[in-house]
Amino acid sequence: MPKSKKQKFPYLLGSKWTSQKKVDGWRHFEVVNRKNQGKWVYAEMVSSCDPNVRFWTNAAILQDQELWRPGWLTLEDMELIPPTPLNKGG
Structure with missing residues (x-):
């Protein structure tokens, strides 16, 4: 029986x-929304304040805390909690 592949970004x-x-x-x-294209996973992002603002991005980009932070943070929270480096481990 073939081994099933682990889904990338299961909680996206x-x-x-x-x-x-x-x-x-x-x-x-x-x-x-999410879509898989070959080895890439894409996420459809929608603004919480304006549903007309939407775009697709490579889900791997969301792991870069210089660009994105998980959760909804205030500007003050973003200043108080410095970004952590990307986890390069496996």
Whole structure:
């Protein structure tokens, strides 16, 4: 029996993110859709304040805390909690 592959980013759908820089005027986004294309996983991001602001991004980009932070953070929280380096381990 073939071994099933482990799904990349299993908790992606419905996750909430804060952008370090405004995207079309907004910082808070939620993943509303995902798609797999070969070895890549993409997330459709929608602004929590304006559902007309939406875009697709490579889900791996969300792991870069210089660009994105998990959860919805205030500007004050973002200043108090420094980004952690990417986990390069396996």
